[in-house]
Amino acid sequence: MADTAPPSGPAGTPRSGRPRYGARPTMKDVASRAGVGLKTVSRVVNGEPGVTPDTERRVQDAITALGFRRNDSARILRKGRTASIGLILEDLADPFYAPLNRAVEEVARDHGALLINGSSAEDADREQELALAFCARRVDGLIVIPAGHDHRYLEPEIAAGVATVFVDRPAGLIDADAVLTDNFGGAREGVAHLVAHGHRRIGFIGDQPHIHTAAERLRGYRAAMETAGLPVDGSWVSPGSTAPGRVRAEAERMLTGPDPVTALFTGNNRVTVTAVRVIAELGRPVALVGFDDFELADLLSPAVTVVAQDPARLGRTAARLLFRRLEGVEGAPRRVELPTRLVPRGSGELPPPSA
Amino acid sequence: MADTAPPSGPAGTPRSGRPRYGARPTMKDVASRAGVGLKTVSRVVNGEPGVTPDTERRVQDAITALGFRRNDSARILRKGRTASIGLILEDLADPFYAPLNRAVEEVARDHGALLINGSSAEDADREQELALAFCARRVDGLIVIPAGHDHRYLEPEIAAGVATVFVDRPAGLIDADAVLTDNFGGAREGVAHLVAHGHRRIGFIGDQPHIHTAAERLRGYRAAMETAGLPVDGSWVSPGSTAPGRVRAEAERMLTGPDPVTALFTGNNRVTVTAVRVIAELGRPVALVGFDDFELADLLSPAVTVVAQDPARLGRTAARLLFRRLEGVEGAPRRVELPTRLVPRGSGELPPPSA
DNA sequence: CTGAAAGCGCTTACAG
DNA sequence: CTGAAAGCGCTTACAG
Known part of the structure; x- marks a missing residue:
């Protein structure tokens, strides 16, 4: 009989409809369990209209039973925007920048974006390494407290659409948005x-x-x-x-x-x-x-x-400018100067x- | 003649081999420009062996000309691990946690991982929202300074392989790794x-x-x-x-x-x-x-x-434990207590x- | 209301 | 040494 297959321990359940340990159920798994098409699952997960209550319930049950959670990385790959921004500051441990960090986070949150963080340690090479790693992850935007004085390395990224705002200090050798203190x-x-x-x-x-x-x-x-x-x-x-x-x-x-x-x-x-x-x-x-x-x-x-x-205001202003750019506001690079x-x-x- | 096509402004270059504005060149673009297969580009980009110097040079030239940068999101989707971890603390602006944040970043950096950050604002719902958002992005691991007292919502994630370490305060209603102060x-x-x-x-x-x-x-x-x-x-x-x-x-x-x-x-x-x-x-x-x-x-x-x-040590210890788990160290949840x-x-x- | 096919940009497993 | 095919887990564009 088919059931004479070796019992499947916690580390591997080949039985259809259940993922193996350490893997995660996908929409496909949910679809086959609920007996519907992939697109129907997608509709339910994203709250799109056009699903009968009965179908919706069956899909929801399958989602719950399998512990499905949508893989946003895959979604992002398809949609284009990643809903994440990167912030590079000098030192995450520096109390001066902590409120700036938090302010950027709050604005990002208001826009449904996640925040990736990094410390340049006042080292130009490390700043560049971080910025390019963030770009490789396809962050939508970048907020940089620059350590280096030559930001030409960012030109291809900016041209490709990565919104970039410099804070606290201006960019070097490129013309870019900057939010500074007077x-x-x-x-x-x-x-x-x-x-x-x-x-x-x-x-x-x-x-x-x-x-x-x-x-x-x-x-x-x-x-x-x-x-x-x-x-x-x-x-x-x-x-x-x-x-x-x-x-x-x-x-x-x-x-x-x-x-x-x-x-x-x-x-x-x-x-x-x-x-x-x-x-x-x-x-x-x-x-x-x-x-x-x-x-x-x-x-x-x-x-x-x-x-x-006002470090929090510095961060808030920079983040707002960034998201305005992401929303399509064009124009020459701006230089905002905040009073002391x-x-x-x-x-x-x-x-x-x-x- | 072919060249009588309308001139392509900065906002859209349909000419083959060059991406349109705001989009980015892909390996496929590089391959066609270099006149090689996709896999060969992949080999060059990832420094894999088995490419003649001549081929490699042609690919490199195409990469430079197009301003290609590998899309790590796509890579990640295929490879499984995202090389990123999430850290949830009470408040990014709190100077007490700033050194912890930095310490976690340094350990993550040593392991080639990026750090996604969030503040729970001492609110259990917000903690959960952040944690699940991070999991949806498929972070490899999670470091949490908990605000709430019921972390059962993380059980499916942990079962699915998300390494999780609690810091400063223990998890509620689940058994999980924790690094605490005495x-x-x-x-x-x-x-x-x-x-x-x-x-x-x-x-x-x-x-x-x-x-x-x-x-x-x-x-x-x-x-x-x-x-x-x-x-x-x-x-x-x-x-x-x-x-x-x-x-x-x-x-x-x-x-x-x-x-x-x-x-x-x-x-x-x-x-x-x-x-x-x-x-x-x-x-x-x-x-x-x-x-x-x-x-x-x-x-x-x-x-x-x-x-x-010692907040930095708290962060360092937690992050090291997390990466040890990611490297496959099994065993019952650990509770580490640091002296004052x-x-x-x-x-x-x-x-x-x-x- | 529902779903099969194609594709996002890579890597994996194979075959030449 | 090189590359075509399949697939990661989703969404888009279309057709029924």
Whole structure:
């Protein structure tokens, strides 16, 4: 008899209508179990009209019995769009980018898209590798916080229809949508704030100058000093790595030399935190304004005055622009610049020591 | 002549061998342009042996000319595994989970897999929706920080071969791999530390008790008190929302009542930060130990003593376990528990006010 | 209302 | 060394 076939254990059930272990039932399996055609199953799964209640029920029963779940990868292959976007940031672990990440996710979710994530680790090669891997998966769009300065490698992808928006820093050597913070204006305002509180000797410690945001902030510092008619001594300006060791050394040098600065403008949150430590160890108050807000800045004493960006808004704006492009909005690449906000908390309002 | 066909603008090039705008060249396009078979292109693209240098060059030229990039979605459909994993956490914007996220990414990268991300927003329905969406995309594996307490919805997926590891909190109503922190032991140690510094009246403010980690930490608090032979007044124990308003009210109540506690044990980083604010406003030192480390804890005054978890290790451990499962390691579900580390910084070593 | 055929862009299993 | 055929699991376009 046909039933004398060897009993099928959990690891392999050749009996028709049931998938083998580790495999998954397909629409074909559902169709044969329900005794209908493939297209009818497709109609039920996708809620398309034109199926009698009785047929629908039979299909639903088969779906439940087999534990069928539509394979969206196959669907996607046929439909063209993948309903997924890729986001490349510098470091998924960096608290500064976390709200940006979440904001992008929310917008993607509103549009029914999934989010693929990756960290460039501030390495141009890794950025490219990730971006192209995402494109190979045929993401509909790409949001990139660039690490590199040459994005020509993306030209074929963009031409092929991958919507691409750069955030936080502009693209290099290609013309593309970008959503940025007004780094120049923010830094200028922060330094002007120190000037307004009587400082004339203001130090700048920032990130490496090849990073766009760092260069812009340094430019803002210089502009504020020039506007105020203040000279800038070369020894007051220190762009470079944000490694605590270097920042610490530079802050100590500027604050304890023969003719010390009376205030510090720090170019990003990591620099600011190290500067706070140095000042605390110094034992005397030093005026400080930092670029980027950070948690607990208000709990330190003195509380730290900052030029705040809005990372969530950066992400939201970029993602919305991306989906607008995907919906067919054409036009020249856009450059959106978001404002900063000066948050006075105490450290930036300290006067210079009365000479 | 054939060349009298209407000129083809950028939006549509019917000329054979070139894709229309917005579409992408396929292996078939490459094959016909190079004058070879489809399989030969596949061999070149995948670096398989058995192609003469001359043929290979012709194929490479066609690839370059057309800007071909293999469609990994199609490849995946045929191969079975998608080389992607999904990670569901509570909130991509939460700095606590950011290092976990990055650690998972690094392990995935080591295994050539991409990372799809999502936030449950502490909502069980949204967790399920995300998990099933990831499964529909046929991720190879799933790492979940669960929001819900019933994960039976994942049983068909797990049976179908989706490797699944829970992190930070265990799965509900199913038996599955889990990587957890020793919340009980950590809390017990933190409270015992306060006891060792002379405190007998210690308050506990924690998260909602239906959250596994919160319940475990409360259990640790009670165990430490009991071990020390100290009674626990009901008014000293406050599990509930971590919203600043509630935490603030509870901290103020415990610290300013008729018979106030002399020390506070706070159940997570958000609670700790609010407690620090309340204590700062109070104007007198109060001993404090918090569960979870946080940035700048050492810069506050007094610096905050914490029971630290290692979120990156949590993520790394979970991801490694996941890939071991994907490599075929069978066996009963595992439960890994990672130790905490008490970090004395000052606030936890304050003595009770001399009565 | 229902379904057979063709095709999305690859890989697998074979055959020359 | 090379390639035609079949198939991964769906959807599209059509026909009954």
